[in-house]
Amino acid sequence: MSRALFERLLxxxxxxxxLAEEYDPATDRQLGNFPQAFSHIGLVGTALTLAERPRAD
Structure with a gap:
């Protein structure tokens, strides 16, 4: 499930x-500051965490 959510984010x-600071699913647009460092820090951190875990599928 976490990998699927990560793929949706990508x-x-x-x-x-x-990535921008925010995403509006109603308009399918990125909003706010762009590019947003905090969004990318979370993206990289999640990628590293998922890479360390064995695949469940």
Missing amino acids: ALRNDVEL
Whole structure:
């Protein structure tokens, strides 16, 4: 489940694979500061955590 959610997050990146501060699912748009360092720190941290865990599928 966590990998699937992570993949959904990756799909939200823009054409140069960056994330903004917020995402509005109603309009399918990134909002706020761009690019947002805190979003990318979370992205990298999650990728590292998932890489350390064995795949359940």
